Amino acid sequence: MPDTDYGYALKMGRKRYQDALARxxxxxxxxxxxxxxxxDIVATVNLGVMDxxxxxxxxxKTAERSSSFASNFMPLLPxxxxxxxxxxxxxxxxxxxxxxxxxVAYEFMNQFYVQEGNKRVSVMKYLGAxxxxxxxxxxxxxxxxxxxxxxxxxxxxxxxxxxxxxxWFSKEGSYKKLLELMGMEPDQVWTQEERLFFRSSxxxxxxxxxxxxxxxxxxxxxxxxxxxxxxxxxxxxxxxTEREMYRALMKIWEEIQLANRGRKVELIEExxxxxxxxxxxxxxxxxxxxxxxxxxxxxxIYADTIENSSWNYGHELGRQYLExxxxxxxxxxxxxxxxxxxxxxxxxxKLVQAGCTMIxxxxxxxxxxSVRSAILHPEVKIYNCSVNMSYSSICTYYARxxxxxxxxxxxxxxxxxxxxxxxxxxxxxxxxxxDINAFALGARMVNPYVExxxxxxxxxxxxxxxxxxxxxxIHYISGHDMINPDHPSREYGxxxxxxxxxxxxxxxxxxxxxxxxxxxxxxxxxxxxxxxxMKGKKAVNYWWGMSADVIDVICSENMPNGTRRLIEFLxxxxxxxxxxxxxxxxxxxxxxxKCTQGKSLNAEEIITMNWLAQNVVGYIPKIGEMNERxxxxxxxxxxxxxxxxxxxxx
Numbered sequence: 160m161p162d163t164d165y166g167y168a169l170k171m172g173r174k175r176y177q178d179a180l181a182r183x184x185x186x187x188x189x190x191x192x193x194x195x196x197x198x199d200i201v202a203t204v205n206l207g208v209m210d211x212x213x214x215x216x217x218x219x220k221t222a223e224r225s226s227s228f229a230s231n232f233m234p235l236l237p238x239x240x241x242x243x244x245x246x247x248x249x250x251x252x253x254x255x256x257x258x259x260x261x262x263v264a265y266e267f268m269n270q271f272y273v274q275e276g277n278k279r280v281s282v283m284k285y286l287g288a289x290x291x292x293x294x295x296x297x298x299x300x301x302x303x304x305x306x307x308x309x310x311x312x313x314x315x316x317x318x319x320x321x322x323x324x325x326x327w328f329s330k331e332g333s334y335k336k337l338l339e340l341m342g343m344e345p346d347q348v349w350t351q352e353e354r355l356f357f358r359s360s361x362x363x364x365x366x367x368x369x370x371x372x373x374x375x376x377x378x379x380x381x382x383x384x385x386x387x388x389x390x391x392x393x394x395x396x397x398x399x400t401e402r403e404m405y406r407a408l409m410k411i412w413e414e415i416q417l418a419n420r421g422r423k424v425e426l427i428e429e430x431x432x433x434x435x436x437x438x439x440x441x442x443x444x445x446x447x448x449x450x451x452x453x454x455x456x457x458x459x460i461y462a463d464t465i466e467n468s469s470w471n472y473g474h475e476l477g478r479q480y481l482e483x484x485x486x487x488x489x490x491x492x493x494x495x496x497x498x499x500x501x502x503x504x505x506x507x508x509k510l511v512q513a514g515c516t517m518i519x520x521x522x523x524x525x526x527x528x529s530v531r532s533a534i535l536h537p538e539v540k541i542y543n544c545s546v547n548m549s550y551s552s553i554c555t556y557y558a559r560x561x562x563x564x565x566x567x568x569x570x571x572x573x574x575x576x577x578x579x580x581x582x583x584x585x586x587x588x589x590x591x592x593x594d595i596n597a598f599a600l601g602a603r604m605v606n607p608y609v610e611x612x613x614x615x616x617x618x619x620x621x622x623x624x625x626x627x628x629x630x631x632x633i634h635y636i637s638g639h640d641m642i643n644p645d646h647p648s649r650e651y652g653x654x655x656x657x658x659x660x661x662x663x664x665x666x667x668x669x670x671x672x673x674x675x676x677x678x679x680x681x682x683x684x685x686x687x688x689x690x691x692x693m694k695g696k697k698a699v700n701y702w703w704g705m706s707a708d709v710i711d712v713i714c715s716e717n718m719p720n721g722t723r724r725l726i727e728f729l730x731x732x733x734x735x736x737x738x739x740x741x742x743x744x745x746x747x748x749x750x751x752x753k754c755t756q757g758k759s760l761n762a763e764e765i766i767t768m769n770w771l772a773q774n775v776v777g778y779i780p781k782i783g784e785m786n787e788r789x790x791x792x793x794x795x796x797x798x799x800x801x802x803x804x805x806x807x808x809x
Contacts, residue, residue: 165238165247168285172233179230188225188232189218191265191272199301206297208261210290211271212325213283214365214380220265220274232281242278250282258283261292268311269327271295289362306331320348325361326381333385339794340385341393360396367404371412378419386411386418390530392500410534413551417698422549425697426762428559430678430707455488455517457481457680458510460503461495462522469641469651471495473670474521474544480673481680489680503528511536517683519676520544523588523796529553540683545796547589547766549698556679559704560590561597561765562733563668564637565740566712566726567653568601568611570666571635573722574655578608581628581636586617586789587779588796593765596772597740598637603774605725613777617789629656640668665718666726669711675703702762705734741765746773769798 179186216232219225227236236242252258262276271293273280283291302312309331317334318324328334338345341357349357364387365380373383387404388396390411396404408415417423459478461471478491492513497506503525510518511532516539520529523545533541533552546557571580580602584591599611612633614624628636639651650656652667679701703709712730714723732738741760745753747770754760760768771779782793 163238163247164250164285165234165243168233168246168281169235169238169243171231171285172229172235175229175231175233176235184230186229187235188228188230189272190222190225191218191220191267192222194267195298200298201301202297202299204297204299206266206295208292208294209322209324211262211264211293211295212290213280213288215269215324215327216264216271216273216280216284216291218270218272219277220272224277228277228281232277232284234281246278246281249278250285253279253282253286259292261294264293264295266295266297266324268300268307269314269324289365320346321357322349322354323358323361325358325365326384327379328381328385329377329379330382333381337381337385337388340388356397360399363399363401364396364404366401367408370401370405371408371415373415376415376419378415382418383408383415386414389527390414390534411552414530417549417551420697423697424547424549424700424763426700426702426766428702428704428762430682430701430703454490455485456490456492456513456515458492458494458507458513458515458518460497460506460510460518460520460522460525461493462498462524464495469639471521473641474519474672477670477672477674477676481676484673484677485680497525500528504532507532507536507541511539516540517680518542523548524791526550526553526555526795542679545589546700546702547796548700551698554699554701556675556701556703557590558670558675558710559702560640560668560670560710561593561740562704563710563712564594565597565601565733566729567637567666567668568598568603569605569729570601570712570714570718570722570726571598571637571653572602572605572609573725574665574719575606575609575635577632577634578606578610579631579633580609580611581631581633582611582613582775582777583616583624583628583636583638584613586615586785586793587798588792589766589798592768592771592779592798593741595775596768596770599772599775600740600745603772609774611772611775611777613771613775615780615785617786618780618784619786625650625656635665640670663717664715666712666714669713671709671711674707675701675709678703678707678709702766705730706736747771748773748775767798 176186227234227242229235234242234246249258258279262279263274264271264276265274276293280291299315300308300311302308310328313331313334314327317326326337335345343349361384364384368380368383373380387408391407395407399407459474461468461474463471465471465475475493478493482489482491492510492515494506494509497503503520507518507520507528518539518541520526520541521544523543526543526545526548529541529543530550530552533539541553543553543555544557545555548555568580582595582598584595595611595613602609602611612628612631614627616624625636625638634656635653636650636656637653642651650662651664653665655663655665657663705711712726714726729738733740739759741754743754743758744756745760747753750773753770769779771777779798782790782797785793
């Protein structure tokens with residue numbers, strides 16, 4: 160057993176050496192000169208003296224001293240060697256007076272390699288220091304399409320404004336997301352105070368993450384920090400100690416594990432998928448049958464008033480249906496106008512205090528606060544109405560509206576005598592492009608020459624979308640899904656805009672939220688074991704459609720009988736699973752095949768769709784083109800368009 164600090168360090172080094180050999184890995188320090196042998200360096204930048212995070216100090220510049228250390232910078236040479244004596248002397252000096260002289264190092268791909276001062280780095284790593292001063296030269300590689308290279312160039316943009324090299328992510332776009340969560344603009348240069356505060360907070364988090372054995376996960380400290388502030392908010396780290404961060408981190412560890420697994424979403428496409436024969440006693444109080452208690456209280460939160468929002472009006476109809484369906488066994492509490500994070504937090508807390516054991520937050524912007532509240536109140540089941548959101552603490556729910564849109568496209572093409580149809584969308588969020596494309600494909604199934612002209616209602620300074628389409632001579636238009644109770648208009652669903660300005664309604668999609676809520680409640684006690692087993696592994700998203708009777712299309716009484724029969728046939732085929740709107744050969748605007756013959760797009764491909772169908776005339780707008788309300792939703796659930804194409808009118 161070693162009885163000196165060098166002896167302990169030597170033991171750590173030899174253990175790392177043996178472990179590396181057992182795994183078939185190189186057991187010594189990586190050598191930068193060897194790494195750069197086949198790398199094009201396009202720029203060399205002198206960064207001056209800076210504090211280098213020791214976790215990022217990974218190797219040596221030259222091979223001269225590499226074999227003296229294991230890959231963790233712990234020594235491998237005998238204690239009685241000259242090397243051992245110098246290491247021990249340096250250790251004593253650091254303990255008694257502190258090492259002041261900076262090391263000399265090179266930075267490559269946000270990792271550091273020592274040219275002078277290997278033993279100083281070794282001593283400081285042994286002592287558990289967070290950083291070491293160093294004179295640093297940055298080596299910038301040629302830009303390539305390699306993922307690590309793309310991540311590094313994102314890091315360079317971040318470093319330019321922050322002068323921070325502590326943070327590294329494994330996923331593209333994370334630096335941008337970090338700045339958004341911090342409330343900072345992409346090109347906003349940080350003040351010295353902001354730099355010091357961030358570095359201090361991040362350093363404490365890194366230690367807390369290490370205490371939680373985060374180093375055993377593939378998730379980087381930066382990845383985990385992003386999850387942490389996404390849930391708790393950036394302001395939460397102010398004044399938090401390492402221990403407080405550790406305790407808070409443990410409360411959301413399932414979310415961390417979920418992120419480590421790639422934040423996979425389990426899309427439950429049919430209610431029957433979650434049914435089991437088990438009825439765990441913990442949820443027995445949720446039984447909607449004879450075993451159900453006389454009184455079950457459920458809360459609903461709306462972002463706006465019922466009168467001002469057709470979306471909230473639809474959920475309100477669902478709430479009323481729910482009370483009727485359970486014949487007095489359920490009472491509900493409604494809170495309207497919860498538009499800000501503070502409003503949402505207070506609303507959830509009010510419902511919890513009122514005795515609600517299930518809470519439905521009916522807007523995707525409420526998802527982050529829903530997660531925070533679910534962590535604070537694990538005894539309450541919280542559901543958020545959103546799609547493709549990856550959280551373990553809550554369940555999310557949404558409907559496959561694209562099925563209805565496909566039918567409405569078929570109706571429009573069957574009734575129109577022209578080859579041009581109109582479609583008004585709000586903003587490009589998850590699922591919206593699937594709705595647009597489904598409408599276009601349904602129309603093309605009936606008329607192979609039809610074009611769908613797309614307009615975005617929430618573009619900045621946009622002309623009235625109906626007027627734009629009318630000027631193009633387009634009369635059949637797919638507009639807002641429901642009528643707004645406070646501002647009634649006939650321009651909703653599928654309608655015909657007549658030459659005299661009047662509107663004729665033809666069909667409308669229906670969200671049966673009441674039936675959705677009824678089935679969620681009936682499943683709550685049945686599916687608990689399966690949901691619990693998914694925690695930390697997959698997020699649960701109920702994504703039901705016509706087969707679950709939560710989506711439908713209502714046709715006008717004036718619909719021609721032949722068209723009505725076609726729609727009923729298609730509707731029944733979709734319900735039975737014998738027909739899929741996104742089936743067979745499908746082309747995008749750029750001519751690329753998005754689906755091949757004999758195949759169908761899967762659920763994830765539909766939800767995350769970031770392209771427009773070949774017969775769509777229009778484009779996917781950037782976030783800066785949209786109004787404030789749209790930007791808010793796009794930041795949360797905006798699609799990631801790799802290519803944004805535009806088709807010109809022919």
